[in-house]
Amino acid sequence: MTKIKSLNDLRAIKASVEAKMNLRERSDAPEKLVQVKVAMATCGIASGAKAIMDFMVNELDKRQIPAVVSQTGCMGYCFAEPTIEVTVPGKEPIVFGYVNEKKADQIIEKYIKNGELVEGIIPVNYESIESK
């Protein structure tokens, strides 16, 4: 039987992650990282928000983009779920709706990497989620 992973293995992973973490990530300055918030209320979850969050966590890492992906509450765009809010350092947050894996891929390649806009932006009188 293969060995079951344990907290001891976590110690090893922690050491390797720390060795790899660059100064930018280590500098305790989350505003320097790309931030992705995935709306995780009932409508979002029912429309696939959890899979989109998995995709973002995995793909941003694979494509070596320093980022923080997190869950957030309802943004009020039930009609457009799954929705995600993307904040690129130095720019205003932007909300994308009807996100599937294909669109999430474009958001990374076009918007996050090159600043190009992608179809499906929800600009409606938008306030950041924190102020809801």
Add this chain to the structure above:
Amino acid sequence: MKDLSLHILDIMQNSLAAGAKLIDVEIAENKTENIYTICINDNGKGMSAHMLSKVTDPFFTTRTTRKVGLGIPLLKENAERTGGKFEISSLQGEGTVIKATFVMNHFDRQPLGDIAGVIVLTAASNPAVRIKYVHSTCSGSYTFDTSEIMGVLGNTPVNNAEIISFLKEMINDNLENINYTTG
């Protein structure tokens, strides 16, 4: 909801919105009695008796962004459809307990789904909240407790992709070790 883990994700979001600092998720598989139980317990702000009486009504929510609440009525409906039951209790200032019981081998019982992902992604997004997940089967039980994880990680962020992926594997290994039911 496609699977039970997504219901759990949804119910945990309610706990987080209620300011919980501790969320306990318990899944118990009882094959002998053919009962599958999910219990979610939080120490958030709780609900008044009035609110509690309305919360299983799909047209009730305190949120202002949408007029209907959905999460709790959906879970109740899915549990009851299998011949199981749904219980909720809450005390203002104390917290809330939700218990959904399913008839385990019923055709309409949804599969569990990616519970490891749900627990780990929620923990990674809410490092200040202690999340405890206990899963028991007739072969044994496994406890995942973020207070232990944070103890090991110290200042290393739990929302790091490599750590997220490790923690998911660790949970999945341990669930397989107790022969949990995936379907």
